[in-house]
Amino acid sequence: MTLTQPNSLRPLALTLVGFACLAAGSARAETSPYYIGASQRFAHNSNVFLNTDALAKSDTISSTGVRLGIDQPISRQRLIASFSANANRYSSLSALNNTDYALDTRLDWETVDRLSGNVALSSRESLPTDAAALSSGLRNLLKVNSASVQANLGLVTMWSFDAGAAVSRASYSEAVYARNNTNQMSINAGARVTPASGLTLRAGLRHANVSYPNASNDVRRNDLDFSATVNPGGASVFNGRISLTREHQSLVDRNLSNWTGALGWNWKPTGKLSTNLSLSRDSSNGSYDFSTGTINVGSSNSTIATTLGLTTQWEVTSKIAMVGNLSHARRSLDNSLTIGTGVTPASASDSTNSLGLSVQYAVLRNVDLGCGVTWSERSVSSTGATALTAPYSATTYSCFGQALLR
Template sequence: MNLNRLPALNALCCAALLGCAMQARAETSPYYLGVSETVTRDSNLERAPAGGPVLSDTFLSTGVRLGLDQTLSRQRLSASLNANRNQFRSQKRFDNTDYALNTRLDWATAERWSGNLLAETRQSLDRFDVDNTRTFAGRNLVRTHTVSTQARVGLVTMYTFDAGLSANRVQYEASPTRDVRQWTGNGGISVRPGSGLQVRVGARYTDARYPNFANGVGDDVKRRDLDFTGTLEASGASTLTARLSRTRESHSAQLARDYNTWTGALAWNWRPTAKVTLDTSLSRDSNIGSSSFDIGQTSFDTSDTRLRTTLAVKAQWELTGKVLLGAGVSTSRRTLDNSLVAIGAASVNSASDRTQAVDLSLRYLPIRNIELGCGVHWEDRSVSDPASTITYAYDVTVLNCSGQLYWR
């Protein structure tokens, strides 16, 4: 698969899916338009190491929201465009435009076939702490293009067969050594042995390449996963999902990242009352080829992270019909190396760190088309070895308040 053509293919898929929607009409308009304004205060803009000078700033984000959600016979088409112009009060060099264009078509036949087709294009300012070696401290935009498809046969039967393919391309404006192209194929069989229980056995194969690794010498990555996945609907208010995978990953250049180990994820969604929702998740995975519970979706970042274990708990409480309170806590431990900037395995250094975060948010919906809200995010990272040269400790507090107006 030629991933150099992925942006053009992505745009073509988006245009084709959106074109399908123009042939359909509904009594209630499936379209929406929105505008937003957000003010954000960041206490450590560049994620500078603890104990040293930090750069804080305030920036204004002016956004537009476009979307549709259209049913077409047995099919359903959804699409959204979120774009923001971000302007910093003091650090004008970081001014940027971020956007995310998503389209999804869920399809089904009169028989037992179903599936989906997804396309996504996004751009954002890269996180400063991702570059652990601090080789670049300016503005660095990252662009991601994704196309994926998944098909299933079975549905109402006891057995369901599925297969899919996804392609991703990530490009960095100022750090091309982190550019990566990836495609993943998957297939599996699901069984429903009883009401509320589904078990799946499947396999994934991922082929990725860092084309600019080590002064233009590419790094080819091969990953193979054997997946065991289960979903248990314990009650109408509780759903438990688990994945355990035997993972083998090999690199042609970043030899320190070769491994053969177990990866996996666990998620629990619980609604103790009609107004309270709790989501708990635990995951252990690498960057390349990592998978969510939606088998057709693969996610990755191209930082120095080699393996990450994360525990997160999120809660939402509907205080009234117009006021919602959100909260979240997470802790993440990772092992990492500097192989993306070190030439040759002999010069690769390893380290580990832990990041803890707390989030609080309050949303107010005075009327159907208006949403107001404020939030605060605390983040603290500690390192196992203070003398490490590839990771460091830092802390940051981010405050934001926003307003959104929608027309439907």
């Protein structure tokens, strides 16, 4: 990776000056609920468009970013907000130059009558990570706006109740992908019971509507959820969910009636080592993330995806941390949601393996440096559905620096 070009050195020099100023301030500043910072990342991607190996195009990307945030308690409430933006510049594929951003706000609230909950708003835009939206070589940005509200009522007994709603809108900047634009809405309600210390059980209902306005198609999804969290009091915490999921599509007969769900295991044997193992099986339309209060906006072509992931973090010293992750995903695909009437859907399936390793060094309390490498490979069971998926392999090397003033 060559970093000696003037165009590459300019953002690096400016960022290093900013790092020096922020570092000088951070050495004296007391911790506050606010922070402001700057970052610089250089990455080399061996397959930018996640295309077949014969058509792979590599490039070096410079990303110069800003960071803003607040984490402020307000009486019984707590306001959390963050904003980040990055100017991404490609050395060769300059048509892909873009500025991504992410804005997240969340208000956690609580009353004296055992009523609590949260309200969250999010807006973000970036190049999509789905290979099907990158293979054309266009600068096809994906913009997602979402909002959610969740309320919990805890009683004096071991019972509690929850309810919530979420909406999201996803749109692509290139007109050729407009048929994949979606508007989603989801509502949920459930009851929890804690029959013993360290054990929580929940049963609930979910309903979601997913509209494809440029394809004149709609999906209705209903879920019956059963979940559990088990904390035996040691180094492990277990959680699981199983759902009876039914989907109905208005335009094409792609109805789904199947079991979906997730399993998780958090293991922290020491204060320096932690591991998270997760397994999920779900469809892409209308799946709801209870931890973030958002609706999944994954590829509309995915009918069912099964994902196994493992993440391990090791604090080697008080200043050095290593993170490793490993994942395997299998998808069943078709394009029936976006092709319109009178067209026979194509179908395919693929498997993707990913491996990553990164090292981070805390130079000062608010100044971090790090490097990492990620590798991914996808295999496809059918070669006749290249519009849906394609085999590829990609390796990305990156190094970054970040400084925050609190």
